[in-house]
Amino acid sequence: MAFFTHQVCRGLSSSAVRAAAIKHVTIIGGGQMGAGIAQVAASTGHTVTLVDTSDDILKKAVKGIEGSLKRVVKKKFADKPEAGEEFIQKVLQNVSVSTDAGAAAQSSDLVLEAIVENLKIKQDLFGRLDKLAPTHTIFASNTSSLPISDIASSTNRLDRFGGLHFFNPVPMMKLVEVIGTSATSQETFDSLLNFSKALGKTPVSCKDTPGFIVNRLLVPYVLEAIRLHERGHGSKEDIDIAMKLGAGYPMGPFELSDYVGLDTMKFIMDGWNEKDPDNPLFAPSEMLNKLVAEGKYGKKTGEGFYKYK
């Protein structure tokens, strides 16, 4: 099955001697993931420019970062609230915002994209930035499901292009999947690996295959839960309770879907179904399609499988 052939294998123990350090990062997309990555990068001493399409979205993103930082310092500086407030201010000083991705990319060591899960839109963005960013700048995508090599194909910097896949909520989740394509240079891969470690995360090396490691396992599981419910074999609530108490998952599959975003889930499912139409694991779900058509994307819109208002 061509869909699941792998491209390249890289070890985590490779020499990182030549890898350039990443200091200034442009993060494009100030939604759940981009804001979370910006927060963690700024908290670990990197300077960050967060880019989105409007000032309003960026304002909301910075407010979200501030709210999340407050939760972090409540624990980290439990008995030193003043030091906690100082930390928040210091982190926020490391973050600037912009609606001009091209201008931001011009002073960046890394441009990391966390925009909508759509190949054409991601390709357009990187194709444009490729002409504006300095030669040394590394490009990376936080895509959940798209081949990194397909996104990179719109640029002329295939050796300086990789994947950095974070997990939601970024400040809490320790893993980063680092993806090299067959064209990604070892130097680039090592820079991305070192950057993940500098963020305090644990990186794993992944091949450029659909879903990398985590989503290749997680997406079929969640879709099977939805199908089980569609067949009338369990309520959402019971399935969620069952997986939390019976399998030790922190969230059940319906809670997790709402948390991730049903729009993102649908983008992933449709994309994989299109590439591999005979695979029952990626068969469309009427229930998911209906919720997305109604604009019920989950927590971020106030309703998905559950209501949050």
Ligand SMILES: CCCCCCCC(=O)CC(=O)SCCNC(=O)CCNC(=O)[C@H](O)C(C)(C)COP(=O)(O)OP(=O)(O)OC[C@H]1O[C@@H](n2cnc3c(N)ncnc32)[C@H](O)[C@@H]1OP(=O)(O)O
């Ligand atoms: C769907 C399948 C398809 C996916 C495809 C697309 C997605 C991807 O490409 C990859 C992904 O990201 S998959 C999703 C991975 N994430 C998970 O599985 C999260 C599962 N949930 C959890 O770990 C915990 O419920 C969690 C850590 C979230 C919350 O912990 P709790 O359950 O204990 O609940 P809380 O009481 O709310 O939180 C406890 C404390 O955690 C801290 N915290 C939580 N969220 C935070 C945030 N955003 N920022 C900062 N701190 C945060 C916080 O300390 C909180 O305590 P309080 O502040 O006192 O509430």
Ligand SMILES: NC(=O)C1=CN([C@@H]2O[C@H](COP(=O)(O)OP(=O)(O)OC[C@H]3O[C@@H](n4cnc5c(N)ncnc54)[C@H](O)[C@@H]3O)[C@@H](O)[C@H]2O)C=CC1
């Ligand atoms: N939601 C999740 O749990 C995870 C999502 N991802 C991936 O991260 C990416 C972003 O996902 P989320 O943050 O959940 O989405 P989101 O919907 O919360 O945020 C996306 C942001 O990108 C902005 N945007 C869209 N097109 C843009 C453009 N051309 N230029 C600048 N900004 C643009 C939107 O205005 C929005 O603020 C997707 O590729 C997704 O697959 C990866 C890991 C986990």
